[in-house]
Amino acid sequence: MSEQSDPIFARIARRYDFINTLLSFGREQAWRRRGIVHLPAGRVLDLGSGTGAADPVLSEFDVVGLDPVPEMLRLSPMSDRVVAIGESMPFADESFDGVFSAYVFRNLTSIDETLAEIRRILRPGGKAVIVDLGRPRNPMLRLVHRIGSAIALPLAGLIVRAPADYWYLHKSLDKLPPVEELYAGGPLTVERTWRMGPFGFVYGAVLTK
């Protein structure tokens, strides 16, 4: 595995799944599953696959896991794993039926470049399913959520002795526009978006080539 490591995920790799389950009240797999039902059968890329947490719910697909952080990928049960970034993927044009990506898009260096790469590697009619965290749509709920995450995330970070990394996670929730705007006008067609979780701060999107 080559080394192109994101220092945050390299540091928290071993504690990632535990803290993710804690912070999502055990719902993070259900939120992935709600997206996965929209994937077409066949060869699927798990973009930013991390520790391979989606592996059990991707069992009916021929899955390739891609992640830039070897420390995360090393913990993954996926048999086909590639160290790379979403912005530049070492795959042939039109070589995947679907792309799945959970809790990754806030961490990308370039969403535009990654979406262009997804379009390139998808076969015509292929689908990308994206699940990620953001903020509630309603301004009042957004404020409540922002205050809550400013308290809860650094506390969770203390448990795993990485408070600064979890402060970054709190900040990252405000990084992107809401899902209803984020993918519109991009290289893929927005088929549907939806919100889940407390106050709707988790989103799903299905994009088609």
Ligand SMILES: C[S@@+](CC[C@H](N)C(=O)[O-])C[C@H]1O[C@@H](n2cnc3c(N)ncnc32)[C@H](O)[C@@H]1O
């Ligand atoms: C919050 S974790 C999510 C992991 C996994 N998808 C899951 O559902 O548990 C975010 C992952 O995105 C990866 N990542 C960060 N920057 C990336 C990039 N530019 N391209 C692809 N993956 C990236 C990180 O290494 C990390 O494993």
